[in-house]
Amino acid sequence: MLQAIIIILLCQLVGEVTVLVLDLPFPGPVLGMLLLFAGLVIRGETPPALKAFSDTLLRYLALLFVPAGVGLMVHFGLVARDWLPILAALLVSTVLALVVTMLVLSGLIRLRARRHES
Amino acid sequence: MNEDFTDIWAFLAASPLLWLTTTLVVFQFSLWLNRRLGGGMVLHPVLLSMGLLIGILLLTGTDYDTYFDGAQFIHFMLGPATVALAIPLYENRHQIRQLMLPLLVAGLTGACVAAVSAVMVAAALGADRITLLSLAPKSVTSPIAMGITEKLGGLPSLTAALVLLTGAIGCLLSPLLIRLLRIQDDRVKGFALGLSAHGFGTAQAFGISATAGAFAGLGLSLAGIMTAFLLPGIAPWLL
Numbered sequence: 001m002l003q004a005i006i007i008i009l010l011c012q013l014v015g016e017v018t019v020l021v022l023d024l025p026f027p028g029p030v031l032g033m034l035l036l037f038a039g040l041v042i043r044g045e046t047p048p049a050l051k052a053f054s055d056t057l058l059r060y061l062a063l064l065f066v067p068a069g070v071g072l073m074v075h076f077g078l079v080a081r082d083w084l085p086i087l088a089a090l091l092v093s094t095v096l097a098l099v100v101t102m103l104v105l106s107g108l109i110r111l112r113a114r115r116h117e118s
Numbered sequence: 119m120n121e122d123f124t125d126i127w128a129f130l131a132a133s134p135l136l137w138l139t140t141t142l143v144v145f146q147f148s149l150w151l152n153r154r155l156g157g158g159m160v161l162h163p164v165l166l167s168m169g170l171l172i173g174i175l176l177l178t179g180t181d182y183d184t185y186f187d188g189a190q191f192i193h194f195m196l197g198p199a200t201v202a203l204a205i206p207l208y209e210n211r212h213q214i215r216q217l218m219l220p221l222l223v224a225g226l227t228g229a230c231v232a233a234v235s236a237v238m239v240a241a242a243l244g245a246d247r248i249t250l251l252s253l254a255p256k257s258v259t260s261p262i263a264m265g266i267t268e269k270l271g272g273l274p275s276l277t278a279a280l281v282l283l284t285g286a287i288g289c290l291l292s293p294l295l296i297r298l299l300r301i302q303d304d305r306v307k308g309f310a311l312g313l314s315a316h317g318f319g320t321a322q323a324f325g326i327s328a329t330a331g332a333f334a335g336l337g338l339s340l341a342g343i344m345t346a347f348l349l350p351g352i353a354p355w356l357l
Contacts (some may be wrong), residue, residue: 008198015201027265029200030346033339036204046205054202057195061317062164063145064196065260067189069168069282071275073175074182078249078276085243089253090280093236094287097257097314098295101228101337106306108220 004053011036131180137188144170162286162318168279196261203259203342206335213305214336221309225340228313232257232341233349252276254353255345256284259316262342269350281316288315289322304330312337 015032018024024031040046072079079086130136148166155161175185186193207214214221233254240253251272255263260281264274292311301307304327311319312334323334 005198008201011201011204012197016197027200027262027269027346029197029265030262030343032197032201033204033207034343036201037208040204040208041211046208051205054205057199057202058206061199061259062321063142064192064199065164065278065282065317066141066145066167066171067186067193068196068260068264068275068278069164070171070175070185070189071182072168072279073172075273075276075279078246078273079279082240082245082249085240085245086249086253086280088243089236089240089245090256090284090287092239093232093257094284094314095291095295096235097228097232098288098292098310099299100231101224101310101313102295102299102301102306104227105220105224105309106301106303108223109217109303109306112220 001049001053004047004050007039007050008032008036008053011039131178131184134188134191137180137185138191139188140174141167141171141189141192144174162282162289164282165286168282196264200259200261200265200342203335203339206332207339210332210336213332217305221336221340224309225313225337226344228310228337229257229341229344230348232314233345248272249276251353253280254349256280257314257316258342258345259338262346266346266349270353282318285315285318288319292319292322305333308333309337312339313341316341 011032012029013032014035015030016028019028019031145163145167148163148170152161152163152166171185174180175182233256236253236256237250240250245253251270252267252274254270254272255266255277257263258266258281260278263277263281267274267277288311292307292315296307301310307326308320308323308330311323311330313319314337315322316338320331320334320338324331
C-alpha cells in the first residue's frame, strides 16, 4: 500500500515539477498519468498493490469533487448573472458531444468491418 | 450552557477537523439518500452533497476559505486520482490498440465539439469571459478540468460545478440519444458516455455492460488527455 502511494505521488511530483520548469500548458498530474502509463508499459503488468490502491481511489472519485463543488457558493453572483448561457451551453454541448462521438465512432467501426470483409 | 456551546463552536470552527468530517458525513448521507430514492441522476450524491454543504455553511455563517481549510485534504486527492487513471487505461490497452484510429478520431472530434460548442453557445448568449474560460473544459473529468481552467485563468471551483452539471445532464439525456440514433454497440455507447460525461457517464456505462464501462473509462481518459494538451493551445483563438 505504502509503495503504491509512493509510486503515484512520485509520478505526480515529477509531473508537477516538469510542467513548472518547462512551463508546459497542461496540468502536472496529467503528465504524471502519462509517466505512470509509460512505467506500466515498460514493466509489463500492474503491481497488485497499485491496482488495489487505484481502484479504491477511483471508486471514491465522486467524493473528491465535493470540496471544489462547494466553491460554487463563492460564485453565486457570476452564476446568477450567467445562468441562462451556462445552462444552454451545457445542454447543447453535451448533446452535441454525445451525438457526434457516437456517430463518428460507430461509422468508423462499420467502415473498418466492411473493409475487412472485402 | 450557551457559553460552553459558543466555546466549543469557536474551537471546532477554527480546526480543519470539523469540515473534513462534515464533508465525509454529508457525502455518506447523500449516497444513502440517493440509493433510497432509487439512484436517480437528478439527486446525484455529488450534487446533493454540494447543496447540503452550501446550505450548512450559509446557515452557520462559515465562509468558503474556512471550510476549505478542512476539505482540502479530500481535494488534494484529485491529483493522485488523475495519475491513477493510468491504470484503467493500461488495463484496456489491447482493446485500445485494436480500435486505435477510430477511437482517436472520434475522441478528438467529440472533445473538440464539446469544448467549442459550449464556449460558442455561452458567448453568443453574452456570458462573462471568466465564465467562458471556466466553461471550456467542462466535459473532462474534474481533476483534469480544474487543472486546465487554472492554466487558462478561469475559476477552478466554477469549473468543478459545471463539470458535475455536465455529468448529470449527460446521464439524463444519453438513454434517449442512444435510442434515437439506434446505437447497439456497447463500445460506442460507453466511449461516448465517458468522453462527454466523464466519471458520471462512466458509472452509467458500467450499468449497461462491463464492455461499455471499460470503454467509458477509455473515453474519459482520452478526453482528459486530449483536452489538456489541446485546449490551452486553441483557447486564445476561441476567446
